[in-house]
Structures are given as C-alpha cells and as structure tokens.
Amino acid sequence: MGTEATTEVIDLTQERVPLLPLRDVVVFPHTVMPLFVGRKSSVSAITQAMGTNKYIFLVAQKDEKTENPGNDDLHQVGTLATILQMLKLPDGTIKVLVEGVKRAKINQFFEAEDYTEVSVSEFNLESNESIEVKAMMRLALDSFETYIKLNKKIPEEVLKVLQDISDVERFSDVIIANLNLKLNEKQSLLEGDHAKDRLDKVLAVIQGEIDVLSAEKKIQSRVRKQMESNQKDYYLNEQMKSIQKELGQAEEENEIEDLQVSINKAKMPKAVKAKAESELKKLSRMSSQSSDASIIRTYIENLCDVPWKKKTIINKDLKKAQKILDGDHYGLNKVKERILEHLAVQTRVTHNKANILCLVGPPGVGKTSLGESIAKAVNRKYVRMALGGVRDEAEIRGHRRTYIGAMPGSIVQKMQKVKVKNPLFLLDEIEKMASDYRGDPSSAMLEVLDPEQNHTFNDHYLEVDYDLSQVMFVATANSLDLPQPLLDRMEIIELSGYTEDEKVQIAKRHLVAKAMSNNGVKSSEIDFKDSAILDIIRYYTREAGVRSLSRTISTICRKVVKEVVLKKRKSRAIINAKSLSKYLGVKKFRYGLAEEHNQVGEVTGLAWTSVGGDLLTIEATAYKGKGKLNYTGQLGDVMKESIQAAMSVVRTRAKELDIADDFQEKLDIHIHVPDGSTPKDGPSAGAAMCTALVSVLTGRKVKADVAMTGEITLRGEITPIGGLKEKMLAALRGGIKTVIIPDDNERELSEVPDKIKGELNVIKVKWIDEVLDIALEK
Template sequence: MRESMEPVVRVLPTIPLRGVAVLPDMVRHFDISREKSMRAVETAMLHDEIVFLVTQRDVKVLEPTMDDLYKIGTIARIKQVVRLRQGRIRVLAEGLERAELLDFDNSGEYIRSEVGTFSIPQDVPDEIHQEAMLRELKEIFSAYAMTGSKVSNELVVQILEISSLEKLVDQICINLPLDYRRQQRLLTAVDLSDRYDVLCGMLANEAEIQKIRSELQAKVKERIDKNQKDYILREQLREIREELGEDSVESEIQKFRDQTDALKAPKEVKDTLYEEIRRFRNIISNPSESGVIRGYIETLLGLPWNKMSKDNKDLKKARAALEEDHYGLEKVKERILEYLAVRLATKKGEAPIVCLVGPPGTGKTSISKSIAKALNKTFVRISLGGVRDEAEIRGHRRTYIGAMPGRIAQGLHQAGVRNPLMLLDEIDKTSSDYKGDISSALLEVLDPEENSHFRDHYVEVPLDLSDVLFIATANDIQTIPKPLLDRMELIEINSYTENEKIHIAREHLMPKQLRSNGLKKTQLTIDDEALHEIIGSYTREAGVRSLERQLGHICRKTALKILEKNEKKIDVTKDNLTDFLGRGKYKVNKANDEPEIGIVRGLAWTSVGGDTLEIEVNVMPGKGEFLLTGQLGDVMKESAQTGISFIRSVAGDYKIADDFFSKHDIHIHIPEGAVPKDGPSAGITMATAMISAITGIPVRSDVAMTGEITLRGRVLPIGGLKEKLLAAKKAGIMEVLVPEENRPDVEEMDEEITGGLTVKYMKTMTDVLSEALRKN
C-alpha cells in the first residue's frame, strides 16, 4: 500500500559536502574548511544544533549553486565540533532523516536552504512482502559477508537479528563500506522498495567483485609462490652448473632471453623464441642438437622484424644522386623518381618489382646501387646465376644437417632493416631440376599479394617482404618463365652510343680508374680521338665493361712509366695508343664500294650490341637443292624457307622460268660461321639476296635492312632496333630499311642515333625490293 503524508518545509543552515554522504541514523566525521560552512555550523550550535547536509556532484567546485548539489540530502544533528590547524574544523554529526532540497540561498553569511521532509510519498509493502524481502536481503547480506568483506562478524550477527525490514535496510546501508556516490544512490532512494532494490543490487555486485578479487589474489599468490620456488630451484641449478663448469651456457641463455625481451617483433616470433630458449636449456647435454637450436635462435634474433630505415623524401636530392652516378638512362631514373613520388603521396605505396633488361656491361648492377643511394636504402645483392636448388630461395628445413636460411632471409639479415633495396642479379640464368623450380619460388617472393607473409623453410615464421624494393636484372627475357615475367615491370637498358660512352668514360670510368691505380688527374690525359679509337678498335660491346678494362690498362702503364722514368705527365693520343694497348682487335665491317649480285647487308642484334651481317647467295645448276650454312639457328632457317616460298609465288613478276627451281641449287651463306646466329629479323634480307642472285639484279651497297617476312610477303616488326641502327651508322650505311610497325620505335630515338641515316619504312616485300635492287 502507499501511505501519503503532508511534507514539512523547514529553513535550515546548510553544509555542502565534498566526497562525503551522510545517511539517516549514520554518525560520521567530516572536515570543513569553507567560511560559509563554518558559519552554518556556528549558527546551528547556537540554536537547535540541526543542519542540512547535502553532497556536491563535483568535489572541485568551491562555490556551489543549487545545480551543483544532489536534490536529496540529510537533516542531521551536530554532536561535536573540534577546531583543527589551518582554520579547519572537524564535525561529528548524526543523520536524522531524508529531506529534499527545495531552495538554496547563498547570499548571506552562511548558506540557508529550504528543505522538505516526506515530499515524496513512502512506499510501504504489506507484511508478507516485507517478510519475503527481509529474508532475501539477509541471505544476500550473508553471502556478501562471507566473501571476505570488511564487515566484522559481530556486526553481521547484530544485523541478521533485526526483524524490521526498514531498520534492516537502513542498518546495512550505513554500515556498508561504500563510496559517496553509491551512498548517495541509497540516500536518493526514498521509497523503501526502491532503497531495497538498490541495496540488493549493490550487495550482489560487491559479492561478485569480492569473489573475483579473491580469485585474482589466489592466482597472484600462487604465481608468487611458484616464482619463489623457481628462484630457489634456479639458484640450486646454478650452483650445480658452476660445479660442472656449465655456468657460461646459463649466461648465454640469459643473454638470449634479454635479447628476446628487447626485440621489437610480432608476438608469434617472440613466443617461438621463448619456446626455443626453453628447449635449448633442456638439451644442453646434447651438443649436436643444442648447436642447431642455438643457430636458429641467433637467426631469429638477427632478422629485422620491425626495424626500418628512413627513406629519402627529397625528390631533388634523389634526382641529383641518380644524375651524379649515371649518364643518360632517363627512363630508369624517371621510373624510380615516380616510385618515390608515390611513396611520398601515399605514405606507403606498393613497392614495384623492376627488372632491368640489357646486354652485359650496361651498368644494371651499378644503377641499382645508385637507386639505393638516391632513396637512402640499404643495398643487398643476391646473385641468382646458376642457382638450381629451390632451397637457396626458400631455405632448408631445420631437420636437415647443415640447414640454413634461404638467400632472401639471409639478405634481410645482412641488411639489418626490413625495407632494403634487394637486387636479384641475373634472374634469367636460374634453372630447375629435380631439386625444385627456382622461378616458382621467386613467384611468391615477387608477388605483392603474397610476399607480406613469405615463409622461409628454415625460419618457419612468416617474413614480411612488402617493404622490400626488389630490382631484378636480366640479359635476355626470353629465358624468364612467363608467370615470373608477369610479376615484373621491364625497363630496357639498351646499348650505349659512342657519344654516351665518351661521356661515361670522362665522367665516371676515368676518375674511378685513376683512384684505383693511385694516379692524380694531372698525371694522365686521354684526348677525344684516342677515346674514339679505343671504343671503335679495342672494344666491341653494348656496355662499357671492356672500355673500363682498357682504361685500366692505360692507367697501369702510366703508373709504371711515372715510377720508372720519373715522368710527371702522360698524354695519350691516337698516334701513341698502340704503345699502351697494342694493335686494335676489331675492325668495322664497312659497306661495299659497289653494288653486287646476291650480297645484302643485314642488321643483327647480339649479346654485345648491334652488328652488320653480309648475307651471300649463290645460284648453281643442280637438282633444286636448298643449302644453308653459317651456323644458323632454327628461326633463321625457317625465315630462309619462308623467303624462297615467297619468291616462287612471285616468280612470274620477275620473269623467272617455271623450271628454274628444279634445275638450280640455291646456297645461302652468312660469314663468320663460328658465331651462332638466330632470331626473327633476317627474313627480308635473305629473300632480297635470293631474288638478286636468281634475277641477276645487283643490290645497292649503301642500303642495310632488317625485318621478318611472311609467306605472302608482309614485313613483320623486329626488336633491338637501336643497336642495329648504331651498327649501320658505324659501318657507313646511309639508308636503312625497317618494318613500318617499327616507326614509333624510331621516332622515340634521339637525333644522336638517327642523325645521318635515312630510315625508310617497309610494309611489304615489294617495297623492300623496289628500294634495295639497283635500278638500271
């Protein structure tokens, strides 16, 4: 039932409490330091000793308003006042009854409040409900008291003997060790039923908290006991090992543990290390197995799991570093600067897999070093030439004797950071056999979608290669498997022109060789004519490796002359070059002086750059045989067969007799037969030579050509055009015939390459013959 009473309104001196709540029937001390609160106490002591105690919501507020106070407080009687130091007083008060704050006046010497008692009707349950609630509350309180709370046993007995529900609720409320916020919640619950619900919830929560605390304390105690036990056993074990002379192993184990603690690595790695250290401790008596585990622990500790170097973020500095180390190579430099720009824009960016493709000696490895220098990355070179065992990449399993990590993991270990520049040198020279496929292992390394969790068989824990900048080098992409080639971005490094070689020799090779041979710049000079002669007569290459070797010979000869003959300066000219290098090794195959029948100048790409090929054809009486000599490859043989088939199909246009091919033998020969030759670029050359020999029409001596032929006489595009044009220019050729589809390649070339050449574009074999055959 609900029992209602008229509220009694009173005006009382008021004390705002900070961090304290006083409940009815509670006797409690609290300190007062604010002037108005002390005046309120003095006023109450002069009259009826009654004050209104109300708790602040925020303890930091010094001058509270009505909004800063809770709405329900306690009317209390002051029982004792004690003056303390620093102008404070300590008050002992007894709570009498709840009251609601109706008005708040802070304008006088002390705070006065208008409060109302019983402003909220009190809900009183019937007797049966009160008995049920009484028993339930006692049971909950007993459970709470048994969890090790701070309530004494005597107090528990006294409380459990109370037979009035309201008194039981109030006694438990004032004796529970609660903070002021929860005490205020109990104070605010004016209705008995509300106060009962709040109290039961608090007791249940406190009982659960005490239970959890007890469990935690038990675990902590158990851990402390175990640690104490471990310490005692460890000390005993240390004494035993000192007697056995094994104390150095213990110090090594401690060193491993300290390094693991300090290691910045994923949790999986550290857990593995702790487990291996534990195994290492247990098998010290087995030298062979302990050595394997020791090596594994040292490998894991040496890998740069989360250690990264700081990349260069200055594009101008990066460009300057690339320009300083290498002349030309604009596409390579531009691609690296694009990569750096993307990294700066996206903060991360996918590291590209760049593959530098070009002939030997063109500087692919040195370019990679310059890129590492420009990006401020650690440089690691991994040579793949001749690697046949897949374990070289993925590592050996630890169960094998002599197992070790793969070259990728070793490269990371060597770099000391997880974001180095890793050069995969000669990726086209890997092979596969019964020991595995190297290219398949490299697929996982170079795939951006997979290499973030690359698994080395030895390391076993996944390695993150996503921050590694991979650069591969290759001489010929034909030998690289297609899936692996698809992972990489190809950048061609073609042959250097003679002018580029001059610049490279002046700016890079000569200073390097002078330093290597202990010479000063003033002690040796090589004029331009001598450099041209060295490039033309002493080297035949696409790159500058042989050129550097010849310059090294000159430097060594110079050093000898300076020391033996006390000469101060040596000048190398075209006239005295033979004194340093001997007679020239190579001669350029110059163009023929006069047009000849059956002889055509072709253009070829070789591993050392471009070259001219003089294709000869003879026609003799015979039985229709077709001969090919000159150590030709299968592709060139097929081109010759295609050419003769085309010629027979157009025999009528050139007045060739119907029985000519059955009564004559045709012999095609390419001189320098000891050099293997192959590739789809000599079809139109051989067809032109055969038509010239069959018809007796001479071929122009100032024309060179390159291109493939089809059965219907179409001219197909070819590769290596830059090297071929350079070879034609060196041979004194004035006009070059190239396939129409290669027009964009020629238009992209510098004037240095095409200057002085007349390049004509051919669509069909008819176009070729109209240009090449001498017109009477």
C-alpha cells in the same frame, strides 16, 4: 668536565627563574631529558642556574627556526625543571640533563645581563577524582601496555612506574612524554587544564599509534616472509649453480638468459615471439650436450637476427635523388624517371607495394651499379643477391630444420646481414637461374616478387611469416628469357646499348677518372683527348656497354705508369688518335662501311644479340645443279624456315623479277651466314634472305651502305621485329647510311635517340618489292 647538581625547594611566588627557550622539544614534569645548549643567552642562563638553586624554566619556541627568540616568540606555559648534570663540550656547547618538576605559567619577563629571567606561577590540572577519570586511567594503562609491546623502543620499567602512580596529572605526563607526537600536539597537551580532556586526547593518540604499529607489524611480517622466501630461492639457486658448475652446465643457464634478452630486444610480432619462447622453454629443459639443443639454439638466434621492426627513413627529396642518380650515371633517363615516380608516390603513400622493377639490357650498360645508385638516392640500405647458377629452391626458401646443417634461405640471410626491413634488394642475373631435380628456384621467386603475397613470405627454416612488402626489389637480366608468371610480377624497364656520344661522355665523366685512380696515375702525367676515346670506341671495342672500353682505358693508364716508374717518360702523356696504336697496337675492328663495294648476293642484315645489336652479313650463291637449297652457318630452325619462306616468295614472283621459271630445276642455291661458329636464330632476317636470293638469281648488285631487318610472309609482306634501337645503333656503328625497317615498327622509332635518326636514312616498308627497289642496283 661534568658537574653534579644538588637541588633545593624554592618558592615560586618569591623567586625569579632563568629562562631556557627550547627549539624542537617539549619537556614534561616527572621526565628526565638531555639537552644540548649552544646559544650564548642559553649558556648564560644555565650557568646562572647552576650558580644558584639549580632551577631553570623550560619553554618551547612558537617557531623553531627563530635563532634569537623574543618574549613574544615563546609559549606561555612551560615546565619548571632542575638541572641534574652539566657537561661542557670541546666545541663550546653544553650538555645538560634536566628533570621536569612541575608545570608553570609565565607571569613576567625580566632582562638580566646575558639572559632572561621569568616569574612564574604554578599551573595545575583541574581534576575531580571521579569514577570516569579512574576508568579512563585504567583504560589508558591497558592501551599503553599494548603500545609498549608493539613499540620495542619504550622500556618496560615505564609501565611499572605508571602502575604505581595514582595522581592523574603525573600519570598523563609520563604517558605523553613517551608517545610519538608532534611538537604542537605535545605543547597543546602541556597547556591543557582539564584531566578528562587530557586523558581523552591521550587515549585517542595511543589508539592511533597502536593501529599504525599493528599495520607496520603486519607489513614487516609480510616483508620478512617474502625476504625469507627470496633468500631460500637465492640459496637454492646458488646451490644449483655450484652443482651445475661441477657438472659443466653453468654456461647453459647464462645462455638461456642471454637468449631471453635477445628475444625481448628483437621486437618480434606476438606470434613469432610466442614461437621463440616456446623453443626457448624446450631448450631450457634439455641437456646442453644434446644434438637437438644446438639446433634449437641456432634457430632462436636466427629468429632474433632477422630485422622485425628496424628500418631506415626513406629519402623523399626528389631533387636530391635526381642529383645522386645523375651524378652516378649518364643517360638512362627512363629508369631515373621511374625511380623519381616511385619516390613521389612515397611522399603521399607510406606503404607503397608496387615497387618491383626489372632492368633488362646487354652486359656493361650499368644495371648492377644502377641498383646501388638507386639505393643511395632513396636512402635505403643496399643488399645484392647473385642468382646466376642457382638451381636449388632451398637457396630461396631455406631448408627445413629436420636436415643437418639447415639454414634460412638467401633472402632471409641477406635481410639478417643488412639489419633493416626496408632495404633495396638487388636480384642480379635473375634469368640465369636454372632448375633441376632439386626444384625450380624461379617458381620460389614468384612468392618473393608478388606484392600481394610477400608480406607473409614463409621461409622453410623460420617456419613463421616474414614481411617483405617494405623491401624495394630491383632485378637485373640480360634478356627476357624468364617464365611468364615471373615476368608478369615485375615492371620491365629495358636498357639498350649506348650510342657513341653517350660512351664518350661516360668515359670523360666516369671511366677515365676511375681508371686513373685505380692505377695510381696523376692528372699531371696523362691527358685523354676526345679523339682518342672515340677511336677506342670505334676500332678497339665493339660492345653495347662500356666494360671493354673501361678495360682499354685502364691498359693505357698502366702503360703510362710503367713508363713513368722506369723513368722513360718525363713529360705528360698526351693520348690522342695518333698515339693510340703505340699503346693498344693495331686496330681490332674495321669501322666504316660494312662492305666497301656493292656485290651480288651479299646483303647486310641487322641482328639483335644479348650484347646489343650487330651487323649480320648474308651471302648467297647459285650454281648448276638440280634445285637443291643449302644453308650453313649454325642456323636455328626458325632461321631455316625463314630461308624457305624467302625462296617461296622468290618463286611466286619469278616472272615479275625476270627470273627463269625453271631456275629451281637447273640451279642449286647455297645461303651462308658468316661467323659460322656463332649460333644464329630468329625470323627477322627474312627480308635480307629474300634480297640475297633475288640478287644472285638476277645478277643485280646489292648496295653496300644499305642494311635491313624484317620478317617476311609468303605473300611478300614485311612484318615487325624486336630490338629496333639496338639494331639501329649497330647500323650507325658499322657505317651504314640507309636502314630499311618494317612499317609497323614506326611506333618504336620514338625510343630511338634523335641523333641516331638524324645520321641514318630510315625507310619504312610494307612489301618486299619496296625493299628490292631500294637495296638492289637498277
């Protein structure tokens, strides 16, 4: 409900006026303003005013947060106003429309029933109608006109009203009421009593507002232009997209954006990023249907897939690494020690280059699995590259982009797959790389495996340098049949074959459990005894490693599973030496003495092969003839020359050995090395050849439990050979009791396990005479 008010003139000196405290507003004379009243005392004051002469005194609180202000919380100067209209709202508050009449000052407060009344006195502006004041009014009017033009919120009617006002107080009141001022500034102007001071303040405020509004206008203009430009670009881009969509090129635009995001994510070095962005620029100017576009797209994707920054944190805990290595492999102490040395250096030096190892040994000794174990121990990701049969250099370095279907080389592809720049990279079977008209891959490996060069490895496809210096390379090989420059770049660690005891331990710790797991056998269904494992090693396998042993154990597990499934077996299968033949059949190898009886012209030599050491039987026989020397058994040139050297030694010592001087004229001699289908070569059988010749020419028998190795010179000197540990392992495995080795091989004896040396009688010799004394019966 609304109420229109009619006002009558009152005498301020005679009447009291209801007081209405204002929180956050100052009302000036000659201005109309709506107010919302909610406080109980304020509502009572409004009601009282409406019931009398419609006059109310409006005064601002000193602190707007005060909920129920006392007399001291109010300013002394306020505005006498009349209530033009009152409207009661549903929530109990009142909306009133008031018009300021004149300024007044509180003289005294009077407490009424629910509200406060005050007696007030007029508070007029001191003014002399000087020329200066008139000039200031005119300047204020011009400035306010400029202000209105900038501030669209003030209606132009205000300016027309001001132009008709000559009274300085009313003039300044109207201007101040329309300025954007803080509450305390408005109150200060309301309390001012000098016209000149008041106009000074008004002019300063208007000029400040004009400056702020001008700056706002400039900013808005600049922003509008920018927005218009952006909207134009957006509109044109949207048009372009719809055109491209019609032409089927819309996906290409998204693809360019995706590739740019991939380039930024890859964290490439500056030079590489520049190359990638240059190629992306080319791609953006091409049609997606172009053949070159797919080549460039693939190239950029390959660049982004290469790990440029990401790497794993290397494990520096030596005890943890030792535990992992020991848990995965039995023995191999030399390799384990080298890995721990490498880790120890990593704790001191963050970027250690010298970390290219080459594990050389016969098949089945655990080279490849050791690589995986090393990766686990040092906490590097494991990646394996098989080099067997690689003939093309481009397999290592990649093809140039000009070729159709060109791709990066295997090194970069594996790095992309593993996604870190510091993995353990296993180069398997490195000696089995071959070369042909397409290039020599082993020569390409020189750059990869050189710590001084591989930080700038250049793949033909990528065309940018890639850093391989943080990769830990481990190569494996069965022999050292490698180019010398490649060997020179690697640290060679030789892994010889396992002894019987080591094989038994490996079978008990690893192979039996693995075979049972792979074949689904429960521990309650089978029990392997040590005697069975030892007999498998002796009579059913003959190898340097343990692969055949593992297969044989798996065979037994399969047979037991079959018995259980067919319900032929209800009890636990006990696998011991007696029950082996039931599962594996007859013994495949003869274990014990190489030959059971001493014989003339039959010598046991020791040979080294790629699968470890082996016993080599050498037979000689003499018959009537004309001095011809025959040799058979697929012998290589070096071995043939070794036989001729041995014959020369025998002929020069014929007298001392009680051999007829003219034996070479009356006898033909035939030397044969059995297992004729297997090629044999090397000089280390020289001493054995000479012993066989002397035995057949003198009729003295050769001791069957003696084996020998050593190269022979024309003077009868026994010179050193290689592969001593493997040869002694073979001797022990073959039941030999005495081994004759060259005196100069004594230094290699330290690498031979004490258990082998303890079971063999090792005799070191310098001359062939000593060999004959030991090996031949008297």
